[in-house]
Amino acid sequence: MSDKGDEDVELTPEEEKKKQRKASWAKLRHVDSFNVEAGRILSALKSHNSKMGWTTTVSLAFQSIGVVYGDIGTSPLYTFAGIFPDGIDQPEHLLGALSLILYSIILMPFVKYTFVVLNANDNGEGGTFALYSLLCRHTKVSLLPNQQPEDRELSNYKLETPSSQMKRAHYIRGKLENSETAKVALFLFTVLGVSMVMGDGTLTPAMSVLSAVGGIESLGQDAVVWISVLILLILFYAQRFGTDKVGFSFAPILTLWFLLLVCIGFYNLNKYGWGVLRAFNPYYIVVYFRGRAYQAWISLGGVVLSTTGTEAMFADLGHFSVRAIQLSFSFVVLPALLVAYCGQAAYLTKNPNDVLDTFYKSVPGPIYWPTFVIAVLAAIIASQAMISGVFSIITQSLSVGCFPRVKVVHTSDKYEGQVYIPDLNYLIMILCILITVVFRSTDSIGHAYGIAVVAVMFISTSMVSLIMLVVWKTNIVLVILFFGVFAFIELTYLSSVLSKFVQGGYLPLAFSLVMMSIMAIWHYSYKKRYEFELNNKVSGDYIKKLARDPRINRVPGVGLFYSELVHGIPPIFPHFISSIPSVHSVLVFVSIKKLPICKIAPEERFLFRYVEPREYRMYRCIVRYGYMDVMGTTKEFEHQLLDHLKDFIRNEYFITQGGGLDETSGGESGQIQGVEEEIRFIQRAMDEGIIYLLGETKVMARQNASIFKKVIVDYVYTFLRNNFRQGETEMMVPHTRLLRVGMTFEI
Template sequence: MPSGQSPPPVHISKPLQIKGDKNSGMAENVENAPEEIEITEEADKNRLKDRKFSWAKLRRVDSLNLEAGRLSFAGSKHPHSKVDWATTLSLAFQSIGVVYGDIGTSPLYVYSSTFTDGIGHQDNLIGVLSLIIYSIVLLPFFKYAFVVLRANDNGEGGTFALYSLLCRHVKVSLIPNQQPEDRELSNYQLDPPSNQLKRAYKIRGKMENSAAAKLSLFIITILGTSMVIGDGVLTPSISVLSAVGGIKSLGQDAVVGISVVILIILFCAQRFGTDKVGYSFAPIVCLWFAFLSGIGLYNLFTYGWGVLRAFNPLYIVDYFKRRGKDGWVSLGGVVLCITGTEAMFADLGHFNVRAIQLSFSAITLPSLLIAYSGQAAYLTHHPEHVADTFYKSIPGPLYWPTFVVAVAASIIASQAMISGAFSIISQSLTLGCFPRVKVVHTSAKYEGQVYIPDINYMLMIACVVVTIGFKTTENIGHAYGIAVVAVMVITTSMVTLIMLVVWKTNILLILLFCVFFGVVESIYLSSVLYKFVQGGYLPLAFSLFLMTIMGIWHYVHQKRYEFELKNKVSNEYVKQLVEDPKINRMPGIGLLYSELVQGIPPIFPHFVSSIPSIHSVLVFVSIKKLPISKVALEERFLFRHVEPREHRMFRCVVRYSYKDSMGTPDVFEQQLIEKLKEFIRHEHYIAEGAREAVEQTTALLVNNGKLEKGNSKRAVFVEETLNQTSQPRTSSASIQSFNAARSTNSSSRIVSAAIAGAEEELQFIEKAKDDGVIYLLGEAEVMAEPKSSCMKKIIVDYGYKFLRRNFRQGEKVMMIPHSRLLRVGMTYEI
């Protein structure tokens, strides 16, 4: 119960009397409705004269549950969905530098991590090469390039994108703020299940009605994101350490020291953004792949082509028969050949599916297969060099150029995973499961390129500690493998769900995908977990730490939202409040922020009781994050009136995707006020259109003798019919009357009357804007109820409070200027 005031009446808000059509924000869908009208400026008057008005669409539901407009560009697709081949080739070239740095540097340490005790029988080398070949072909090539990439969220990839895609099709989000109008956004792209496949409906129903299923899916998602963030620690350490290992003659301590210096420089350079050096990435990685291929071919020509018999998968069977348990344990090293595979999916948003498929198939895959085959050929003659296979196999003249390129490639690999960690944390913020941190967008060209200063320095410290603590790539490899395979298993599970619910794939194909890749990845996972005490605990401990933070923050965030939804203020109470003569109306526009999207938050009466004044224009602003990758500006703002209209109070839901940024306060204010003006123009147009239609309908009835001219019944009819246009339902007879009236040529008169009627209100809004825009921010202190369990009190009263006090406050995240901020605190007991 909020403290500091008498509790307001709490009950479901009654429908408000509002007129308008769908574009203004609160209309129902009407079949066969004609093209909507869009008024933005007075200059549109002539254009609107030639447009048809949909009288049937005057039906209005007073709820932000049904208020989205179908805009002119609705149905637009992701910008990369259809591109020509020239663009695809360009994107494919750029993707080489961003996506494949991690998997491309794996040849630096795979053989040394696999044969930690020596090669032994020479056929062991052929068996491991066969495992490497088929691991790369089956997982990155078949699974990711041709299956997982299809499970993108409007061009965005990663664990969070999979969760967002599922949340759009199945109501599994733990925060109950889904709204039907969100489904009409151009990027929502929902395809309902067909009538022939009832399976998808049944699975959806079970998931939506199961709290355990929702919680499990959420935990799996944050586990996957935590593991990828963990890669942001392990990838720089193992990549840089293995590349610098080319100068082991200076001693292991020197290698570690140089690696630490490089890592510190790398993290300090993050604030400049990857876009600043992005053009150099692709040429360097292409050069790296050229070195890998050239050195591999040199070794094959020099030491023989016999190792290519490893393409026969029977050597894998013979390998496990010969080595038994040792062969199973060695899979922990083999799996490192596919590190960075998840980057193909996570970095999809900067490219497109065809570009990733093309670059991997044409460049990355052949280069890696040649490199590993060449190293195997070298080891057939020099098995004693297995601990330093890559550098020992380099021809003398190419040693130092290869070393320089290897260090550069390892830095690029590290850069990609660090940027990926930033992107994932930024996405987690929109899910409400990570404390507020400062997010800096470093590129105007690529929206996904962000920099988070606090997280950057935390990752830097973690990388330095891991590098100094483990010292060798072999030890880090034990930890790295768990993070890599765990994310793959989670991806397989979530893609299987998408196949069932979203794609409605044939059940046999789903079973084939799930069983085959599930078994392969489970075998790998069991192997890497075997080395838990040798370093494998690190990613699990790191993920547990991150999951604890995410879980605490999201739990309280969810409970706080549920509290506000349950205690939202009734419309009658607001009406009484603003009509109280003791409440002053002061000049300016007040923006009262709330996360509630379906009502007026309980903190509003607390504001008024603390400061008995209301701005001349008051907007209840709800910032809502949607499970999609992009919300167009034209679809972002949804407005409605709060009755009575003469008080000029509005509600506004501002919808952002998990990749959109709010921008500066000045930009946000300008966008909001302009959209508010459009809403007012449109509302006046609707009102005038309704009145015109009713008058024409009345005239028709009089002419037909169904209504006496001058009779008082006429006024009653007009009033009742106008009221019907603002109610949730309109009779078919009224709609027919409107359609009959619509046949007359009255558009010009409607537009003129609407513009004249709106002019006074628009001037008032402009004057209020000139008087100043004030941000009203409620700081709700959340506490566990006295009767709560001890665990709940620890989580809410200590864990959440600690996170809230040590991370950024709301006004800093929204970049609200302190000079225009008015903050009032209250307490929620959950």
């Protein structure tokens, strides 16, 4: 029985579809958003990420040997010296130390990273910011208020997650989203992890090269230091050639290095005895701590050195693939390291006094110098691993406004994610050389090295555990087991390495504090500037008055007005009109938006909307990029933007037709002519020329702001903004077609 107000009128299938479309489009057009365009694209989407073939996977696995594992692969050069700086007192302690090394490698890089952390990647990208990006997409914890519902419609935005919905995941997500303190804490935790990775990237080259060149101590320590400096100069110069070329150049060398480790290990096991394999029994760890107590706890700082470079497996993931890293570590790196450490332990059972130079003393005489040459080359590769990881992480941090603009060069057309940052490359080079010259030996650097390594590991454990709870919705027992085991191990190691704070451990903490300050200040000022624009955006009434104002001239051509605001027209636009009372015949408000996602398909990149009144030929456009997307040349960008604008105009016509507007044949013909005339008008304006309009917004603290805020905003942020790349450089805007307008914001 129908209600009283219902009509008992039967509709044809075509009329029913038309009625549904009308109601649907009416809802969409009521909302001030870009849902129309987003909805149009979604229906035609197909994932553009094809599965990688085995040939490519094996090729990448081979490359990864030359880029990722240099650091962990050269750890046998100095690990036992770090554990026993005062010599070995009892044979059982040697077995206990070896057992700690073996299980540290098996648990940390193999179990934790290879099979858990690598799966927490962000569409193929790894590193601390990839974890943060993943959390930002599944929970509203981002500090920037530029989220839009359309972003969730992107093909790469959603990852495949278990279908079961648990109250626990929603509860935790709600707590995170409703707590400003939790958001800030998560952001600072992420920035700390990034800073520690950067600190690791500056310590690794100095540590690895010094330890390798130490094989020729007969020349004197000064010679070792300056030879190391020369090698570092060559290494950083080679970065400009890209990970692809460097990887293929280094991979054969490091493969030979791992083969040498295996051969030397088996040689020592065969010569000095296989009894050290008892160390696979974890009981010897208990004996080790029972016998040495305090010294055993202190020696954990040396055990940590066996896992240095583990984070590179995740940080460098964007250069390769999950399967490639899993293959290369499981079948090449892990066996080689286990055999190498067992062989060194076998040698030390008969030669305990050689513990400070275990590796070179255990090398058979006939192959000593070939091994030395390969060791030096492997040390260079070790440095490459963390440098590549730092480049990847900084590229990601740029996308969420956490780092001043720097030039990012994509070095490979074949593989995504391989980048080079010239400015950062030279900064790390200078720091590495200073560390090498000042510290001069691996002992002092090792104290600092351990803190950076363990801190990054603990941060990764914490963030992956949160992802397991909120994103993967993993069983709570498994989450507790994962976090409990690895957090206990890492915090125990961290307590040990922090005991060496005065002896050099302060170095990564001081460096991280500086980097955290830069990133936090940049993000804070960036966020405040965005919030000011959002709260003072231009009203629709202003645009309507502008359209009726006879004093405003319309000049030929297309004007692209750049702004970071994605929720309206920026407040600098009225300031521009008051300074230059003219508007281009076609004006597009362009917002370049970086999303916490690695790649965005080209067909999903541009979102458009009319600015009323329509006849005024003004449009809003949001151009969305992932943090690993390349903008391309200016000419390519202009053609893509204007082609998508024409498509948008045509689609608007079909939308209004579907909504039931004038559907008579004559009215329809007139509308088609109007659409084609609008497109021809845009093409004529494009032929007249395209001008870029860029607002130069200077940010200052309010007069009544605290002194601390004035120092942060007026001096530190302004210094960073003035000494890094400007907006038009990042967007490759041609200076001959650039018009700037300045304005000061008080925050």
